[in-house]
Amino acid sequence: MADDFILSTDSLSRRFGGLSAVADVSIDIVRGSVHAILGPNGAGKTTLINLLSGNIRPSAGTIRFKGADITGLPAHRVARLGIGRSYQKTNIFRDFTCFENCFLAAQSRLPSALRFFRPALRYAPEVARAERALALCGLARRRDTVATQMSYGEQRQLELGMMLATEPELLLLDEPLAGMGREESARVVDLLKALARDHTLVMIEHDMDAVFAIAETITVMVDGRVLETGPADAVRASPAVRAAYLGDGG
Numbered sequence: 001m002a003d004d005f006i007l008s009t010d011s012l013s014r015r016f017g018g019l020s021a022v023a024d025v026s027i028d029i030v031r032g033s034v035h036a037i038l039g040p041n042g043a044g045k046t047t048l049i050n051l052l053s054g055n056i057r058p059s060a061g062t063i064r065f066k067g068a069d070i071t072g073l074p075a076h077r078v079a080r081l082g083i084g085r086s087y088q089k090t091n092i093f094r095d096f097t098c099f100e101n102c103f104l105a106a107q108s109r110l111p112s113a114l115r116f117f118r119p120a121l122r123y124a125p126e127v128a129r130a131e132r133a134l135a136l137c138g139l140a141r142r143r144d145t146v147a148t149q150m151s152y153g154e155q156r157q158l159e160l161g162m163m164l165a166t167e168p169e170l171l172l173l174d175e176p177l178a179g180m181g182r183e184e185s186a187r188v189v190d191l192l193k194a195l196a197r198d199h200t201l202v203m204i205e206h207d208m209d210a211v212f213a214i215a216e217t218i219t220v221m222v223d224g225r226v227l228e229t230g231p232a233d234a235v236r237a238s239p240a241v242r243a244a245y246l247g248d249g250g
């Protein structure tokens, strides 16, 4: 039923000059699910996320979020509707503390005209949102630590915290485990599982163990197109996917 889909794309496409980075992608994201996007380098995964988050505009096709057409809306408006995103490369204010990073993110949800000239007390909702986000991303005890003084894994956790401070329903995660060691990666997988209890997650990830541990649905992209989409087990077993992407050991 369409109500079960928090987000759907219909023939979504994006060209860069002569290159079809995303070509005719029609996918449905089930509310409350974890949906992984797989594919080789250059498959169009990040471009797809950029389209969903409003960071770039589609060349053709539509995006619906909770029943409303959000095609072509700018990123700040998409964010305010409840779609949060993280980046493939870490995107934090390095000289600020964890709390300050989350506080700034919490504020970013407000229309810019309201962000200034408010008595300090009026910031209470953003402070509360920032504290909650820190707890959710597992960094409460790092509240007053400056971002540069933390490990790479913790910095990526902080990035999740900043996204959570905007209180999104749908999280778009671009390689949340990239560059992490085994232990860090296991910690973030646990964190993502916890977040999945009350959020919908769309996640680009190359780490197959993590993908199969977390994701219920998998979409495999190759050359901008959807090669296969469906339940994780079915996609894993698909001969086309094994040949194109997973290889024999997949």
Ligand SMILES: Nc1ncnc2c1ncn2[C@@H]1O[C@H](COP(=O)(O)OP(=O)(O)OP(=O)(O)O)[C@@H](O)[C@H]1O
Pocket (backbone or CB within 6 Å): 016, 019, 021, 039, 040, 041, 042, 043, 044, 045, 046, 047, 048, 088
């Ligand atoms: N702004 C841009 N201008 C021109 N070409 C672009 C732009 N962004 C992406 N591309 C091209 O679109 C294609 C898809 O890129 P994209 O970053 O979406 O791939 P990806 O699946 O995320 O790859 P990776 O696994 O390496 O992150 C690539 O050929 C890339 O070079």
Ligand SMILES: [Mg+2]
Pocket (backbone or CB within 6 Å): 045, 046, 047, 088
């Ligand atoms: Mg990418």
